[in-house]
């Protein structure tokens with residue numbers, strides 16, 4: 503039986519119930535790592551690639567340093583496990599794997615290859631076969647000391663090119679896929695769904711994840727950032743997009759808060775949640791307007807995607823003498839399909855369960871300028887700026903935000919003042 507408070511029933515944690523986290527050197531995994539360290543006193547095993555144990559340990563220290571500004575922070579509770587999800591037994595020796603399975607009570611599987619231009623074979627190797635290995639390890643944990651939860655981070659893009667409402671309980675709806683990433687994540691979810699009877703699984707599907715809403719910090723300059731960067735440089739005279747097309751963007755702090763909380767709640771077992779922005783979903787028109795006003799550039803014309811693809815894009819690439827501009831145009835093509843979608847990721851179940859903790863995504867317009875400020879500071883990913891650095895710089899400014907909500911801890915959630923004391927107590931304890 504779990505502890506129950508404010509409508510939430512939590513796992514009962516005890517001694518020797520460590521968490522195994524994959525993907526902790528990546529954008530989302532790092533933020534999830536921070537939450538487990540700051541809000542629990544549990545030990546964390548972090549599966550990380552490396553040529554040897556020393557390199558694996560060094561990579562984890564580097565993640566801690568990026569997060570907290572000091573690699574010694576929490577080092578006592580974090581153990582680097584050199585491994586690779588694409589390899590048999592996660593690339594661990596039998597004895598090491600068995601020992602780990604005795605200690606691990608929860609797994610949060612975040613690792614994946616998120617490149618949109620990856621070939622299908624490689625995408626499947628990491629995202630499908632990698633997930634299969636994690637499921638196998640979860641079954642081993644189950645047989646040994648018992649497994650409380652496997653939280654699997656999927657993506658709302660498993661919806662592919664589906665048009666209309668995509669519900670949290672939907673998976674196969676006759677969709678096609680825009681790239682190997684989407685397809686491989688869909689196939690991975692099918693695998694995960696096949697183990698639901700045997701394992702205590704929670705599936706989490708974020709939409710487009712951008713930087714922290716408070717500071718703009720991000721370690722990843724994908725989906726939304728590429729077009730913004732090209733826009734900032736004046737690369738786009740025209741965009742293949744529909745003004746009213748939804749752009750579902752969520753800040754990483756919301757995503758990590760939600761993953762952390764849902765991985766701990768008994769009621770979340772067996773469920774799938776859309777970590778999406780609704781009802782605060784943005785639109786192509788709004789993003790163009792925000793970018794136009796931030797970069798003081800004329801808005802590009804929005805034209806029908808088919809016309810752009812067949813006629814305008816080849817012309818623009820051909821006539822562009824600047825190699826950098828040509829590359830930006832080519833690269834943007836990967837992301838353009840996301841600005842002509844017609845899908846809404848219904849998140850009613852997610853909103854309902856997160857509401858008592860006050861976890862909800864802010865509308866993009868509330869933090870858009872912060873995202874851009876950080877992107878400019880980090881030169882769109884060319885310059886490394888640690889999360890600790892920006893948190894220090896903005897901590898005074900962010901003591902209280904515009905809505906009068908106070909931060910709880912260095913990466914705290916936004917909580918209504920009334921909920922603050924209780925939720926803070928709950929999160930720290932569990």
Ligand SMILES: NC(=O)c1ccc[n+]([C@@H]2O[C@H](COP(=O)([O-])OP(=O)(O)OC[C@H]3O[C@@H](n4cnc5c(N)ncnc54)[C@H](OP(=O)(O)O)[C@@H]3O)[C@@H](O)[C@H]2O)c1
Pocket residue numbers: 524525526527528529530531549550551585586587588611612613614615616628632655656657658687707708709710711712722724725
């Ligand atoms: N970013 C988004 O907008 C977004 C949106 C929806 C869902 N998601 C999902 O969120 C998750 C994390 O995405 P992200 O943006 O944080 O990606 P990311 O920054 O590229 O991080 C990927 C992580 O996976 C690890 N990894 C990759 N291959 C591995 C392997 N063979 N063995 C062990 N670890 C491996 C990477 O380790 P290395 O450091 O060794 O490369 C890294 O830690 C993914 O499951 C993704 O599908 C992301």
